[in-house]
Amino acid sequence: IQSKEVPFDTIVCFSDSNSDIGNVYKLSNSTWPIDPPYYKRRYSNGKIWIDKLGISNIIDYAYGGATTDNHLVRGSTIYNLTVPGVRQRIAMYKNTIHLRKIHYHRTLYTIWIVNGINDLIRIGAKHILIINLPLFEAYPATAIFNATALLKKLTLDHNNFLLNSVQLLRENHSKISFEIFDLYSLISNILINMTAYGINSTNKCWDTPHYTVVPLCSTPNTYLFIDQFHFTTRVHQFIADAMRKLLIKWKALFKSHRSIFSV
Numbered sequence: 001i002q003s004k005e006v007p008f009d010t011i012v013c014f015s016d017s018n019s020d021i022g023n024v025y026k027l028s029n030s031t032w033p034i035d036p037p038y039y040k041r042r043y044s045n046g047k048i049w050i051d052k053l054g055i056s057n058i059i060d061y062a063y064g065g066a067t068t069d070n071h072l073v074r075g076s077t078i079y080n081l082t083v084p085g086v087r088q089r090i091a092m093y094k095n096t097i098h099l100r101k102i103h104y105h106r107t108l109y110t111i112w113i114v115n116g117i118n119d120l121i122r123i124g125a126k127h128i129l130i131i132n133l134p135l136f137e138a139y140p141a142t143a144i145f146n147a148t149a150l151l152k153k154l155t156l157d158h159n160n161f162l163l164n165s166v167q168l169l170r171e172n173h174s175k176i177s178f179e180i181f182d183l184y185s186l187i188s189n190i191l192i193n194m195t196a197y198g199i200n201s202t203n204k205c206w207d208t209p210h211y212t213v214v215p216l217c218s219t220p221n222t223y224l225f226i227d228q229f230h231f232t233t234r235v236h237q238f239i240a241d242a243m244r245k246l247l248i249k250w251k252a253l254f255k256s257h258r259s260i261f262s263v
Contacts, residue, residue: 003054017064046233
C-alpha cells in the first residue's frame with residue numbers, strides 16, 4: 001500500500017537476505033527459505049521492512065547469501081547455488097528495465113555497498129539510500145567465534161568508510177541525493193532499550209541445521225532474531241518505521257525542488 005507521506009512510489013532494492021522477498025526461494029526451486037515457517041519466501045516470520053515501508057511498487061533484486069561482486073567473492077545459497085552479486089544484479093536490472101520509462105525522481109534505489117553506487121549513477125538514479133552494516137557482533141551466528149571486539153571494529157570501520165564515501169559522492173554529484181540509513185544505530189538502540197521495544201531475547205528463535213528449521217521458542221515477536229542471521233518481523237517493523245521517517249525528512253529537505261516530488 002502506497003503511503004501518501006513517502007515521496008517515492010517505486011523502490012529498487014539491491015541488498016541481502018534481510019530484503020529478499022523470494023529471489024532465493026525461486027532460485028532454489030521453492031526449497032529455501034522453507035515456507036512455512038518462514039513467511040512467504042522471506043527470511044523472517046512475517047513481513048519484512050520493504051513490505052512495511054509504504055512504497056507500493058517493489059522491484060527487488062535482493063538475494064540471501066549474496067556478496068558485493070561475484071568476480072571477487074562468489075555468493076552462494078542452498079545446494080551451493082550461485083547467487084548474483086550486487087554488481088551483477090545491477091547489470092541484470094539495467095538489461096531488463098526500459099531505462100527511458102523510469103520516473104527517476106519518484107524512484108528510490110537502496111543498496112549497501114559503495115562500489116555499486118557508481119553503477120546506479122551511470123544508469124540515471126537520482127535518489128540513492130545506502131544502508132550501513134548492523135551490529136554483527138550481536139548476531140547469534142557470530143557468538144561462537146568469540147570475536148566481539150574484532151567484529152565491532154570491522155563494522156564500525158566499514159560504516160565510517162561508507163560515511164566518508166557518501167560525503168564525497170555528494171560533493172561530486174550535486175544533482176543526486178544520497179542518504180544513509182543508520183541500521184547500526186537503530187539496532188544498537190533496540191539492544192540498549194529492549195524492554196521499550198518489547199524485545200526480551202537476543203537468542204535465535206529458530207535453528208536452521210542443514211537448511212531445516214527447528215523451533216526453539218514459542219514467542220518469536222519478543223525476539224530480536226528469528227534465526228542466527230535474520231531479524232523477526234517485529235524488528236523489521238522498527239526498521240520500516242525509522243526508514244519511513246527518514247524518507248519523509250528527505251522529502252522536506254527537497255521540498256523546494258518541486259519537480260523532484262511531482263507526480
